[in-house]
Amino acid sequence: MVTMGDITGCCSPDLPHNPVREIATPLRHFTRKRKLPPVRGGSGAQAQRRHEGQAAHQMMLRGSIFKVIHQQVRHRVTDASSLILERSLNRVQLLGRVGQDPVMRQVDGKNPVTIFSLATNEMWRSGDSDTFASGDISQKTTWHRVSIFRPGLRDLAYQYVKKGARIYVEGKLDYGEYVDKSNVRRQATTVVADNIIFLSDSGKDKV
Numbered sequence: 001m002v003t004m005g006d007i008t009g010c011c012s013p014d015l016p017h018n019p020v021r022e023i024a025t026p027l028r029h030f031t032r033k034r035k036l037p038p039v040r041g042g043s044g045a046q047a048q049r050r051h052e053g054q055a056a057h058q059m060m061l062r063g064s065i066f067k068v069i070h071q072q073v074r075h076r077v078t079d080a081s082s083l084i085l086e087r088s089l090n091r092v093q094l095l096g097r098v099g100q101d102p103v104m105r106q107v108d109g110k111n112p113v114t115i116f117s118l119a120t121n122e123m124w125r126s127g128d129s130d131t132f133a134s135g136d137i138s139q140k141t142t143w144h145r146v147s148i149f150r151p152g153l154r155d156l157a158y159q160y161v162k163k164g165a166r167i168y169v170e171g172k173l174d175y176g177e178y179v180d181k182s183n184v185r186r187q188a189t190t191v192v193a194d195n196i197i198f199l200s201d202s203g204k205d206k207v
Helices: 004-008 019-031 044-085 155-158
Strands: 092-098 104-105 115-123 137-148 165-177 185-198
Touching: 019 044, 104 165, 115 155, 137 155, 137 165
Parallel strands: 137 185
Antiparallel strands: 092 115, 092 165, 104 115, 115 137, 165 185
16 A cells, blocks of 8 residues: 555655655645544444445545645656756757868967858759759858867867868857957857868868
8 A cells, every 4th residue: 555655755865855745745634544423323234334435435535635646746756857867969060161261269368269160052953843954053151150179179170271171070059259340249159169070182081
């Protein structure tokens, strides 16, 4: 038989609070066994049936309360577990050509960072023709700002990445702010690279 103590003790003590105990404690007095009032009047068989009916009603009430507690406990424990176990992913893969030679900057005494731009092209066919005739292909170029903070990699990228080189970049997406030449603060989207593969003759095969 499952008791209230069994339910309230099911949560880990590492949690900041016990959600089961928060729900179960206010309802504890509903689930205690209570003495049924004495049955008066009527024959012995009728009194016994009334007594059994009262006992069955009390058991149904206790079962309903335990069902509500179980649902609330499962919901709260699931929420707490999702906060602890849920994982996320921030990963970017780019393949394109370098738009300018890298520059190395150091801001506010922080570690230096190597920055360069990378262009990726998106191509698609326009119209309903099945053949790639002249003018049927459209192209869009997107420029990406690539920043390298990792020691060693930033120095190699600064030395070997050149304008026009075709490279593959892996990293994560980052949002921040910077101050332009007019001292205006602007929003910036940056790909923080942690791996570079050179696909052209200039530079090394992989950094």
